[in-house]
Amino acid sequence: MPRIPLGRAALAGLGTLAVVAAAVQPVSAAPRADRAEGPVAHAFSGAAAEYGVPRDLLIALGYSETHLDGHHGLPSQAGGYGVMHLVSNPDQHTLELASRLTGDTARELRTDTAANIRGGAAVLRSYADHAGLSKAERRDTDSWYPLLARYGGATDPATARLYADTVYTFLAKGVTARAEGGERLTLPARKVAPERGSLAPAAQSPDYPSALWVPANAANYAVGRTASVSKVVIHVTEGSYAGTISWFQNPSAQVSAHYVVRSSDGQITQMVREKDTAWHARSGNASGIGIEHEGYVDDPSWFTDAMYRSSAALTASICARYGIPKDRAHIVGHSEVPGNDHTDPGPNWNWTYYMQLVGGSTGGGEVQLGFPSYDTLRSGSTGAQVSAAQSLLNAQGFDAGTVDGSFGTKTTSAVTAFQKARGLGADGVVGARTWTALLSAGSTPALSQGSTGAAVQRLQRALTAALGRTVTADGDFGSGTQQAVRDYQTSRSLGVDGQVGPATWGALQAGR
Ligand SMILES: [Zn+2]
Numbered sequence: 001m002p003r004i005p006l007g008r009a010a011l012a013g014l015g016t017l018a019v020v021a022a023a024v025q026p027v028s029a030a031p032r033a034d035r036a037e038g039p040v041a042h043a044f045s046g047a048a049a050e051y052g053v054p055r056d057l058l059i060a061l062g063y064s065e066t067h068l069d070g071h072h073g074l075p076s077q078a079g080g081y082g083v084m085h086l087v088s089n090p091d092q093h094t095l096e097l098a099s100r101l102t103g104d105t106a107r108e109l110r111t112d113t114a115a116n117i118r119g120g121a122a123v124l125r126s127y128a129d130h131a132g133l134s135k136a137e138r139r140d141t142d143s144w145y146p147l148l149a150r151y152g153g154a155t156d157p158a159t160a161r162l163y164a165d166t167v168y169t170f171l172a173k174g175v176t177a178r179a180e181g182g183e184r185l186t187l188p189a190r191k192v193a194p195e196r197g198s199l200a201p202a203a204q205s206p207d208y209p210s211a212l213w214v215p216a217n218a219a220n221y222a223v224g225r226t227a228s229v230s231k232v233v234i235h236v237t238e239g240s241y242a243g244t245i246s247w248f249q250n251p252s253a254q255v256s257a258h259y260v261v262r263s264s265d266g267q268i269t270q271m272v273r274e275k276d277t278a279w280h281a282r283s284g285n286a287s288g289i290g291i292e293h294e295g296y297v298d299d300p301s302w303f304t305d306a307m308y309r310s311s312a313a314l315t316a317s318i319c320a321r322y323g324i325p326k327d328r329a330h331i332v333g334h335s336e337v338p339g340n341d342h343t344d345p346g347p348n349w350n351w352t353y354y355m356q357l358v359g360g361s362t363g364g365g366e367v368q369l370g371f372p373s374y375d376t377l378r379s380g381s382t383g384a385q386v387s388a389a390q391s392l393l394n395a396q397g398f399d400a401g402t403v404d405g406s407f408g409t410k411t412t413s414a415v416t417a418f419q420k421a422r423g424l425g426a427d428g429v430v431g432a433r434t435w436t437a438l439l440s441a442g443s444t445p446a447l448s449q450g451s452t453g454a455a456v457q458r459l460q461r462a463l464t465a466a467l468g469r470t471v472t473a474d475g476d477f478g479s480g481t482q483q484a485v486r487d488y489q490t491s492r493s494l495g496v497d498g499q500v501g502p503a504t505w506g507a508l509q510a511g512r
Helices: 039-051 055-066 094-102 106-111 113-131 135-139 141-152 157-173 241-248 305-322 351-358 384-395 409-421 432-440 454-467 479-491 502-509
Strands: 175-178 184-187 231-236 259-261 268-270 288-293 331-333
Touching (some): 039 113, 055 113, 055 184, 094 113, 106 113, 113 135, 231 305, 288 305, 384 409, 384 432, 409 432, 454 502
């Protein structure tokens, strides 16, 4: 969805809840004295104590809404603000309610994380008082289920249930999150047995049976189509899964998508029939099927393997059913659809991996990306390394044309555009720096010795280009890779720890 970097939303599914013993957990309403708290943890402790809401519940709610990222006061797609996603839209006004309850201004609640957390706690407490919860009940995390459902603002029971279940899923699984300023918050796993009441689960999708079905409001899409289905459009929600589903049920949204995919486990909810026209990509609506992915374009923590795999299976099914080629001309990002001002899915979306999972080409079949060394390529170059560069450019949304191993004018333009976007000298020649940026492009998970997988392979190839020596691209982060990381960090004046975090990824992706 995202127009410019926007907001957020949140929730989770049902089936994964480890609902075990109905134990009444002690409420950690008081700040824990055993360990120094950071400012965000302190804000949660203070709000919990002030409003009598379990601290862990507040953290799990904030995590499910935003991964504890306040996005600098920018709104989510649904008009929600801050870590606690206080909402101000035509049908939901928890931001205004929080302002009345706390005395803080709407601006403070939007931009000040401590105020926002306090506001979320105040709203929950007002719901608890309205529902007549006793002090003892307020201390019992499991009593808050219907109040969390209300906090989500969903108008139908299945979506309300998705909302509240998400929070209890994170309570059951535990959470480790990075809050603003790099502060690390940990929520230990606990047993939960939420009192769900009569909320019924969602029905099964009519078009893709492994998905759930929660229909969008009829005001948010058009019945039928004016063109045949010929492409899949990839979006990122700028909001939580449940929040997005709830928003598409709201008639004031005037937007929708066919499918929404959850970050934590890849659960899919269908909201518009494939035969109908969802409103997600302007000029791409008539012929497109829109898939929204839970997350924020600027926060890689949402882009999970589970979400990639689940979404890719859905896209593969759509391509098979409509005879759509599985390539990047037909599986496109929202930002690539003509006439759009949106940025999603953004630089943290790993197109290469996604297209591999879809079972199509990243631009030209099974292209070899790993080489013992990378040659300098320019107009007129030919061969397997040209194909690799073309494939990588296409995967990043820079149209190098057909992956044919022949470096022509279209490839030159794509290289130049890529170099400009990465702040590299835009000469249209693929040298060590451009190779490094191309090979490392994609998601930026934290990697260290013992890590394995596609991201490690990407790192190894990029280091091969950056260092000018072969780092075996076997996807296994062993001692050789660690030494290469150290050498890279040393030569680029980075902190030398042999681990790959934001600074090292950032340097690689900038072609340093
Ligand atoms: Zn979008």
